[in-house]
Amino acid sequence: QSVLTQSPSASGAPGQRVTISCSGSSSNIGSNNVYWYQQLPATAPKLLIYGNNQRPSGVPDRFSGSKSGTSASLAISGLRSEDEADYYCAAWDDSLSGRVFGGGTKLTVL
Amino acid sequence: EVQLVESGGGLVQPGGSLRLSCAASGLTFSDYYMDWVRQAPGKGLEWVGRSRNKANSYTIEYAASVKGRFTISRDDSNNSVYLQLNSLKTEDTAVYYCARALTATTRGLGYWGQGTLVTVSS
Numbered sequence: 403q404s405v406l407t408q409s410p411s412a413s414g415a416p417g418q419r420v421t422i423s424c425s426g427s428s429s430n431i432g433s434n435n436v437y438w439y440q441q442l443p444a445t446a447p448k449l450l451i452y453g454n455n456q457r458p459s460g461v462p463d464r465f466s467g468s469k470s471g472t473s474a475s476l477a478i479s480g481l482r483s484e485d486e487a488d489y490y491c492a493a494w495d496d497s498l499s500g501r502v503f504g505g506g507t508k509l510t511v512l
Numbered sequence: 513e514v515q516l517v518e519s520g521g522g523l524v525q526p527g528g529s530l531r532l533s534c535a536a537s538g539l540t541f542s543d544y545y546m547d548w549v550r551q552a553p554g555k556g557l558e559w560v561g562r563s564r565n566k567a568n569s570y571t572i573e574y575a576a577s578v579k580g581r582f583t584i585s586r587d588d589s590n591n592s593v594y595l596q597l598n599s600l601k602t603e604d605t606a607v608y609y610c611a612r613a614l615t616a617t618t619r620g621l622g623y624w625g626q627g628t629l630v631t632v633s634s
């Protein structure tokens with residue numbers, strides 16, 4: 403059971419917008435930055451969003467992050483087949499004194 | 513370009529030990545936090561622990577699931593971080609990744625190694 407809660411799956415057609423949610427608590431999302439990672443099959447994770455809504459250089463602006471209270475969301479617009487991957491949210495947890503990840507959301511592009 | 517290369521994985525019996533290494537390219541290694549993250553077969557990501565940077569006294573932090581069994585260390589002169597795995601259990605079977613923060617001041621893991629597989633089995 404992950405500390406951060408994500409829906410196990412999401413899907414959308416090419417060109418559509420999809421949103422992946424991440425629910426936490428006051429000790430993690432509620433008081434710390436949220437990060438989002440993309441993991442393509444058989445590859446290492448890649449940082450998509452840091453500081454709740456900042457994109458590292460090279461990440462397309464189709465990817466955007468937001469946070470409200472103890473929840474966060476990753477939105478992907480203009481969905482492409484290459485976006486099919488697992489997506490993980492993460493945050494520091496003050497109670498656990500450790501980094502916590504969501505269980506991951508598998509995105510399928512129909 | 514930043515590169516992280518892990519080594520040291522393999523097959524080990526329950527109760528055994530293994531030492532993983534992660535060699536990093538790039539300058540000022542001491543400026544960065546270095547994390548270890550693992551992923552069991554078919555499962556999600558699990559944080560193992562991290563070494564803070566020189567400015568934060570190289571403080572080491574561990575996940576509760578590995579505290580007391582795993583030890584993180586680093587050698588800035590060799591741009592390397594290590595993960596000593598002791599008293600291994602079958603549930604420690606996973607791909608182990610080392611990861612570096614994107615910048616010296618952000619905590620997002622912007623650079624990852626390719627991972628090294630640890631299999632704990634008799």
